[in-house]
Amino acid sequence: MKNSYRIVDYSELGLPCIEVSGDQFHYQDLYELVGCNRYMTTFQLKVDSESYKEFGSEVLGVIHYDATSLKVLKNSLVDGTEITKNKIRIDSADCSFSLKQKGDCKYRGINVDDIEHISFLPYKREAEKYETGEKKVPDIVTIKVNCSGMDADILKQNYLVSKLNSGDKLIQYEKEQLVGITLAFNGGRIDSRILEHLGFCEDDLKSNLNIWNQLYHVKKRRGQLTDIDKKNYSEVKSVLSMEKTLKLVREMSLSLSGIKKFEDESKINALKEIYESVINFSPSILMHGKFQVYWDVDSYIHIVLRHVKKYQVGNYENKTPFPYKTKDLKSLMEKVIQQVEEELKHHLSQETGKNFTRQGKMAIFYNGDHYHLRINADGRVTQFHVA
Numbered sequence: 001m002k003n004s005y006r007i008v009d010y011s012e013l014g015l016p017c018i019e020v021s022g023d024q025f026h027y028q029d030l031y032e033l034v035g036c037n038r039y040m041t042t043f044q045l046k047v048d049s050e051s052y053k054e055f056g057s058e059v060l061g062v063i064h065y066d067a068t069s070l071k072v073l074k075n076s077l078v079d080g081t082e083i084t085k086n087k088i089r090i091d092s093a094d095c096s097f098s099l100k101q102k103g104d105c106k107y108r109g110i111n112v113d114d115i116e117h118i119s120f121l122p123y124k125r126e127a128e129k130y131e132t133g134e135k136k137v138p139d140i141v142t143i144k145v146n147c148s149g150m151d152a153d154i155l156k157q158n159y160l161v162s163k164l165n166s167g168d169k170l171i172q173y174e175k176e177q178l179v180g181i182t183l184a185f186n187g188g189r190i191d192s193r194i195l196e197h198l199g200f201c202e203d204d205l206k207s208n209l210n211i212w213n214q215l216y217h218v219k220k221r222r223g224q225l226t227d228i229d230k231k232n233y234s235e236v237k238s239v240l241s242m243e244k245t246l247k248l249v250r251e252m253s254l255s256l257s258g259i260k261k262f263e264d265e266s267k268i269n270a271l272k273e274i275y276e277s278v279i280n281f282s283p284s285i286l287m288h289g290k291f292q293v294y295w296d297v298d299s300y301i302h303i304v305l306r307h308v309k310k311y312q313v314g315n316y317e318n319k320t321p322f323p324y325k326t327k328d329l330k331s332l333m334e335k336v337i338q339q340v341e342e343e344l345k346h347h348l349s350q351e352t353g354k355n356f357t358r359q360g361k362m363a364i365f366y367n368g369d370h371y372h373l374r375i376n377a378d379g380r381v382t383q384f385h386v387a
Helices: 027-035 050-055 067-079 101-105 152-165 172-185 192-198 211-222 227-255 264-277 297-307 326-338 342-352
Strands: 006-009 018-021 039-047 059-062 089-091 115-120 284-287 292-293 354-358 363-366 369-375 381-386
Touching: 027 059, 027 067, 027 089, 027 115, 027 172, 050 101, 059 101, 089 101, 152 172, 152 211, 172 192, 172 211, 192 326, 227 264, 227 297, 264 297, 284 326, 284 354, 284 369, 292 297, 292 381, 297 326, 297 381, 326 363, 326 369, 326 381, 342 354, 342 381
Parallel strands: none
Antiparallel strands: 006 018, 018 115, 039 059, 039 115, 059 089, 284 292, 354 369, 363 369, 369 381
16 A cells, blocks of 8 residues: 555444545545445545535445556556556446536546545345356346237337327337338228427338338238238348348458458358358347437347457457357447447437547446446447447
8 A cells, every 4th residue: 555544444333334534645646545346435535626516525426447448457456567647537336416416427527536435235246157158248137028919019019109198209219110010900001290309201101111010020920911012021021131141241341351261160150150140130228218329230240240259350350259149239338338228319419419428537337347338329239338
């Protein structure tokens, strides 16, 4: 420790809490005490100090480090280098804080000199891993449900209508699903007012293949496809698959530029697996609510080719791979987005037309890693990777 402190361990009294006080806290000491293990900490602030006037008597949260600062701190413990910084950034868990206060606390920080004493719970959750070494996304509970007897199409239609009536802004693919299901249920008819409300016109019913794909999908599930329907459905699926393939080829051309031939059979198999995963991909919501966040096939192709280890080939090989299994990617994205959900909802509600970006010093920390995230004004994820 750089400075001297008075430490009281209340665990001897049956309370899982440690209190630390001293005449002057040091930036590196705070890392060793609570920052390294990301302990939930109460920072008591000196009366009338600058931080006290901005945040009140105390701040509850976890010290937030960007990837560069964290690396420097870890190295300093090894080589004995002294680091003097006058601020620490805190990811606050205080429900009484406004969104602005939380943002100022997390991205601007409080003065180290303004800390009078700290108290914390010495609890650290270790990252769980598969036997193969990849991390597990924590707090994922799988519940088996018997859905026999349920009509998935009616449930989907009711769900989308309920979202629409509650004021949620449907994603384009959800609107297409709703129109397609409605057409299937009503023998190919739909009220023009519904179409207009969803942003479509009658000409869209002729040209939008996603609507037709949904219509035929519902009819197939209900055993209502005629021979002509089957032929049309096959053509629609072929065209949509071709569109996905072209998007994949365009992205692959960037990763394979300059590579004339693959000698490694595992890479050839990876290319085949990438193709299958893209063809079978369906867009989905990653953050629900009035302002939604989602990913589509463009998001998927961009992210997995660059950052999913088993799919990395050519120029993208070993480029910031996720330390998780491919099947856990969607769950990982949902968890990382949850870390900035309040900030994200506020940003989308402003309708500025600007991207929501968290990278560099504002990268999102989750389960031992920092993540870069970019979401466009429509709520679509355009970039996601480990820092």
